[in-house]
Amino acid sequence: MNFPSKLIENAVNEISRLPGIGKKTALRLALHLLKQKESVTEELTLALNALRKDVNYCQSCHNISDAKICSICASGRRDKSIICVVEDIPDVLAIENTAQYNGLYHVLGGVISPIQGIGPDDLKIESLLHRIMSASESEKVEEVILALPATMEGDTTSFFITRRLKEYGVKVSTIARGIPIGGELEYTDEITLGRSILTRVNYSAD
Incomplete structure (x- = not known):
């Protein structure tokens, strides 16, 4: 992929390091940010910096x-x-x-x-x-x-x-493992279907 600017290329390379984001999506995001007001990118930068510096993990549950x-x-x-x-x-x-x-x-x-x-x-x-x-x-x-x-x-x-x-x-x-609501049996994998049968529950018409 050829870039008109080294700055754009650097931004795309960094954004594309995020999971699930390829170079094309990264380019669209970079160009989108470029079109926004400068305050938008500044707020995004501040939020990301605060995320890295100030976020904690619960000492009890690690959330x-x-x-x-x-x-x-x-x-x-x-x-x-x-x-x-x-x-x-x-x-x-x-x-x-x-x-x-x-x-x-x-x-x-x-x-x-x-x-x-x-x-x-x-x-x-x-x-x-x-x-x-x-x-x-x-x-x-x-x-x-x-x-x-x-x-x-x-x-x-x-x-x-x-x-x-x-x-x-x-x-x-x-947690129970079974057929999702709206799911068709013929499209359900054998392991899930088997576990659903083994962990069946009583059915009531009341």
Whole structure:
């Protein structure tokens, strides 16, 4: 790709380093910013700099936070007896958007993957165990929900965590895996379909 300006080329190269953005999309974004008022790019720059310098990670659940403890962990309205374990921060946002869960979270920061060189010690598993062990009587953790990817790595991580939680006497559950609403059986993969049958629930016409 030939560029009329070295400045444009540098901007495109930096923008295209973002996930899911190719050189053509990066060029469109760069040209779009170039057409905007200077204040627009200045505000974007300030926001990105603040993101890098000022953002915190919750000391309890490791979610992104503006303070040492995130708003979810600090809320008096959340059910502190339940912790939902997720792979990363986007999973927290996805579950929160359902408005169906009122417990706490724990962000592992990944899943066990020997191929990528990620082991249990690279994740926030020990932090999870410490949360459960050190919880006060009034905030005792009674259930851990494993909301990890339906992959080999996710299953390996779930198995490892379940084994570690045995000594704490905590109930361990996992999110249901089944056919999505509006989904056709013939287009559903065999593993999902098989798990849906095995984890079937009672049907009532009432």
